Amino acid sequence: MTAESSTREINVDYLARVEGEGAMYLKLDGDEIIDLQFAIFEPPRFYEAFLRGRKPSEAPDITSRICGICPIAYQMSSINAMEFAADVEVHPQIRALRRMLYAGEWIESHTLHVYMLHAPDFLGYESAIELAADLPEVVTHALRLKKLGNTVMTLLGGREIHPINMRVGGFYRTPTQSELDTLVEELEWALGMSEETVRLVSGFEFPDFEMPYEFVALHHPDEYAITDGRIISSEGLDIDVSEWTEHFEEIHVEHSNALHCRLRERGTYHVGPMARFTLNHDQLTPRARAIADEVGLAKGERNPFKSIIVRSVEIVLACEEILRLIDEYERPPEPWITVESTDSVGHGASEAPRGILYHRYEIDPGGLIADAKIVPPTSQNQSSIEADLREFVGPRTQMEDEKLKWQLEQAIRNYDPCISCATHFLDLTVERVN
């Protein structure tokens, strides 16, 4: 920024507290936004290409490597697709175990984001490490809650990152009732602590900001959708997962190694906890609903900064659901069933912590993968993030550079963007003219 130049410039080279590498570029002339781009520079890894020629049974282990934060989401969506292609349905208790494992991933991922990646913004700390120096009890409790998510994943999945136990057709090994019962005491503690988390974060200061999002989420008739469901939206979309391609399209834009996903009819849409909370509000578990009501979080909330409250409510829900499913558990007769298909197409979707994750596979006559398509939640939210940034900057162009930069980073972190997933993302640059 110089006196002669009419350009005002702010730079953040590498967005912190997100998963992966991404950047933002903002150019301002006085109060006018000249250009705004949200870019993903995480290098491409070409999963969809090297899945070709692999066996359907390999897809869960291969695609889980797209993301170390939400590997279960990748495993689940690919498994759904392969079971769809073979037209098989697994035992209800296998489905229950998958929901428990997935809820464990929600607890781990949401707690990581709420306390370690997002809360420091609201409290004015660079990181949870500095936060720990002033509020050690908060961070200790956060780590214990996060650890519980990992304990659930380790028991049911074999390990926290890239679990090994879930497979097409079921699990390699199902747990005994007494193994699951070892989780109960800590889950009951976590249920209380996650309610405290909702109370804590709902006391943060939120910018006055709302967006007219079209929410898109999975919906299941019997439960708050996690592992599977139909795709519905706040504008009346209600389709089977197999109808994805007819309603959604991916666009490759120059500034990003991630593909932007749009609704063919209406463009930008929003997936993730806020979408799920509004669209599946009737299916909140009793204590999740009670704590949301207590802190005044209502169906239809469209302030993205309040996503931190929604994530915390979903931790409550995840703990309640695991406890319920342990209580109702009966070890299934077989850990897995054989799933085979040839010359078929499989579609699968599940609710990753950040939103819908869609997979589609074509299986060739020899039973190998001929084509793969993977649409992660951050690709779907990328247009929504850019729209938020534009709208947020509008009335705040006079804000001092450092403060504006931090708030824009925070606006991006509202989405808990997973850039490793979307690459196929953050360096933040604000350039000012005047």
Added chain:
Amino acid sequence: MTMTIQTKPKLAVWKFASCDGCQLTLLDCEDELLDIVGAIDIAYFPEATRREIGGPYDLSLVEGSVTTAHDARRIKEIRAQSGTLVSIGACATAGGIQALKNFADVDEYIAIVYAHPEYIDTLANSTAIADHVEVDLELRGCPISKHQLIEVIDAFLHGRRPNTPNHSVCVECKMRGVRCIMVAGGTPCMGPVTHAGCGAICPAYNRGCFGCFGPSADPNIDSLRDIWQGLGMDDPDLVHALRTFNTYAPEFKEASEKYDG
């Protein structure tokens, strides 16, 4: 007190092409994390903090593989400002699963995934960190083991060699008391040729090892092939098993090329 802070060694965590899982392993050390940050100053770790302290750094943990010309230059700059450099995980030690593109035509791969190939900058091969700079220690795994990561940091802080054995997963099965699922159970298993470190998780879950930690010291893949053939697993099955997260680890690469009919 001020003196103590100034003398803490500085840690940096760097990312190249990867899934973030190995650096997440550090944040997954829930019981040890506050002790670790008490002993070492996290000077650069963008996944966890906005705070950036300039180099040089005493210990650098490097995740991910090199896949772009920019990253090939960046790793040299990181080496220059790092005292001890440890590459962590299958991407950093062997090129990762993205090294599967090394066997293919990269332009064809770009065309499969992206509508505008001209927007994409990528090298023909995905390569390990040690292919570009001198590495002081390689920590294997997809993902790395939390216990081994803590061992490496603890060893660094105490100036000793870390204890990360290079024997096979078979040894870990014996230590864990797991019955051999291949010999006794008839399930194909990569354990005899796979580097230890995970603690034999898969066999304990009634699943054959699928090679997350890459080749063990002197793996006898020819002998594994004989056993697999006895279990009805042909060469294409073996080649698939070798071509996953450690596909470009020399021993796995050579064997997969040898048996790729």
